[in-house]
Amino acid sequence: MANYKLVFTGPVGAGKTTAIITLSDIAPIGTDASATDMTANRKPQTTVAMDYGMMKINATERIHLYGTPGQERFDFMWEILSEGGIGLVLMLDNSRSTAFQDLHFFLTAFKDFIQGRGVVIGITHMDSHPTPTINEYHAQLQGTGLNPPIFEVDARNRADMLTLIKSLLYSIDPGLEEHV
Amino acid sequence: MMSITSPDKLHPILIGLSHISERSAAAIETLLRSSTQCQALIVAAHEAEILILDLDAGNPRALWLEFRQRFPTQPVIVLSLAEQHLAEVVWVKKPVKPTLLLEAITLVSKQIQRITPIQPVASTPINQITPVNKAQNKPNKEVSNLAAEPAVIAPITISNPAKTKSKPAPQTRDVTQAMDDEINHNTFGNRPDFDPGSKEIPAHVFYDPHVMLQGLLTDTLKVARADGKSRVIEGVLAVILVIPDPPGWVMTQASTQRIRAISVMHMANMQDTRVRELIEHEHLTLLPKIPLENFLWLISLSAARGRVPLGTDLHAPIKLERWPNFxxxxxxxxxxxxxALWLTQAMSLLDTAAHLHIPQRYVFAFYSAANAIGIASIITTSTGSKNLVATHSTSHSGKPVANKQDAxxxxxxxxxxxxxxxxxx
Structure with missing residues (x-):
């Protein structure tokens, strides 16, 4: 029985926990705690260890969804959660003034993980903050050797999140075929 | 999202509800509002083009007779727990799945667009409704007459096959397939692939964006970007405001359906079209705002209908700059x-269709839309036309990205x- 995982990462408030809730077939397990630091300015509760959800593929196979905590002081968790991952879902919050810094920070932090696997980037809050644009995110990646799918998403919207994950699968293996 | 096309493509389909509970009515209204881009609206039953009837709201036979007396010819979608085979009726099994109801509405919408009525397909008499009591089992003359009338719409069953235990009726059509075919036909045409080896490329694979809204918008955008001033396109059955400020916006009140319809029209048929500068403080800036990229994608896809812009070299490799914002x-x-393929290796349009085993029209449509938003183009090299060119297949380390062979x-x-x-x- 194959057991693989998708890792969701990104800064605080980008929608990682929501994305997992949106996709999971089970009630997700979270480790939220009341935010006490700067995080409290963005949201009252934040993930301190991990989020966990799961999608059933068939009777025996599952894809596990792990969300990393957003704060850097929990970055020791990132490596642990990444083991056995098939791809990275980077969620970025377009309302943050540091959106590009976040992009580079997380891609660098997960550089080794991304190699040989895949990465997709979901940009949230674009409805209220339309800039920077998707094109500008792509421009930021010129010269890095990366050209991943970067989509505007609403983490609450299942169709958005499914589209993002499908693109991850195709970017890992362009030869995949749809059978339904 | 389910695509529902109203009969004249410019006005919403009017849906009436009969014997539907208040709660169900609210659910249906929400479904239509969220899933059809307001192309199907709930109205009073007497104003409706299509009616939805809950046959479990009372005695089914009595309910049906009463309904047909009030609405003798109205296209109807019947909801019920028990399977129904009524002439002129599309049946949806309860509990109603939203997708199935949308399919049913789309199917009936399509049928009321027909000029030539469909011949009845062995209509099942009304008295085959599951009787509720003995008295209802007796043949009813009125019912028989009703059933004997030629059916404009053949009885059709729409239900979820995975969840329905009863065998589908012989007349049951593969509605989902029909729906897909219809949507695909409207958006991508239905021409068969042509032989890539043939010397002559048929003219029907090309379209001229310059004589359509796509060309007008592109030209308008160039002018607007050059002087930084917004422009208003008028006289194309809609007012379209083009704002050049990055990332670029379009503002219009026209629905997606209307934009699709305008996009396929020849501009020569709209001679009163004019483009002007936006007047300061003009109320147009209150119109709904659409990202320019999304708008360009939509109108080019609609205009192309599975074709490519005139002059496109079908044998030249295509380069895709980035993933579209799908x-x-x-x-x-x-x-x-x-x-995924083009970001790994550039490939010609014809080779792409052959390589992926997909109809050429989908490749052509995708190229036309991606080209319109500036992320796909033909690679022109001094070495001539090569069908396979490595593109973005490197990772951080410069190593090839994992592909099927590597995985x-x-x-x-x-x-x-x-x-x-x-x-x-």
Whole structure:
């Protein structure tokens, strides 16, 4: 029985926990705690260890969804959660003034993980903050050797999140075929 | 999203509800509002083009007779727990699945657009409704007469085959397939592939964007970007405001359906079209705002209908700059596969269709839309036209990105299963 995982990462408030809730077939397990630091300015509760959800593929196979905590002081968790991952879902919050810094920070932090696997980037809050644009995110990646799918998403919207994950699968293996 | 096309494509389909509970009515209204881009609206029953009837709201036979007396010819969708085979009726099994109801509405919408009525397909008499009591089992003359009338719409059953225990009726059509075919036909045409080896390329694979809204918008945008001033396009059955400020916006009150309809029209037929500068403080800036990229994608896809812009070299390799923002763009079948392929290796339009085993029109449609938003283009090299060119297949380290050959077999198999799980969702 194959057991693989998708890792969701990104800064605080980008929608990682929501994305997992949106996709999971089970009630997700979270480790939220009341935010006490700067995080409290963005949201009252934040993930301190991990989020966990799961999608059933068939009777025996599952894809596990792990969300990393957003704060850097929990970055020791990132490596642990990444083991056995098939791809990275980077969620970025377009309302943050540091959106590009976040992009580079997380891609660098997960550089080794991304190699040989895949990465997709979901940009949230674009409805209220339309800039920077998707094109500008792509421009930021010129010269890095990366050209991943970067989509505007609403983490609450299942169709958005499914589209993002499908693109991850195709970017890992362009030869995949749809059978339904 | 389910695509529902109203009969004249410019006005919404009017849906009436009969014997539907208040709660169900609210649910249906919400469904239509959220899933049809307001192309289907709930109205009073006497104003409706299509009626939805809950046959379980009372005695089914009495209810049906009363309904047909009030609405003798109205196209109707019947909801009930028990399967129904009524002439002129599309049946949806309860509990109603939103997708099935939308399919039913689309099917009936399509049928009321027909000029030539469909011949009845062995209509099932009304007295085959499951009797509620003995008295109702007796043949009813009125009912028989009703059933004997030629059916304009053949009885059709719409239900979820996975959840329905009873065998589908012989007349049951593969509605989903019919729906897909119709949507695909409207958006991508239905011309068969032509032989890539033939010397002559048929003219029907090309369209001229310059004589359509796509060309007008592109030209207007160039002028607007040059002087930084917004422009208003008028006289194209809609007012379209073009704002050049990055990232570029379009503002219009026209619905997606209307934009689609305008996009396929020849501009020569709209001679009163004019483009002017936006007057300061003009109220047009209150119109709904659409990202320019999304708008360009939509109108080019509609104009192309599975073709490519005139002059496109079908044998030249195509370069895709980046993944399109698929969550906010009109869907094209196989677009993700084409994107993944072109981002790994440039390939000609014809080779792409052959390589992926997909109809050429989807590749042409995707190229036309991606080209319109400036992310796909033909590679012109001094070495001539090569069909395969390596593109973005490097990772951080410069190593090739994992592909099917590199991926462990077990993982590759798992990815396929996961993809199909997502496709079913």
């Amino acid at each position: 969550t906010r763009l009109e869907a094209i079948p196989h677009a993700m596969r084409i994107s 462990p077999k077990e993982r590759s198999s798992f990815l396929g299963k996961l993809l199909n799980r997502l496709m079913r969702d």
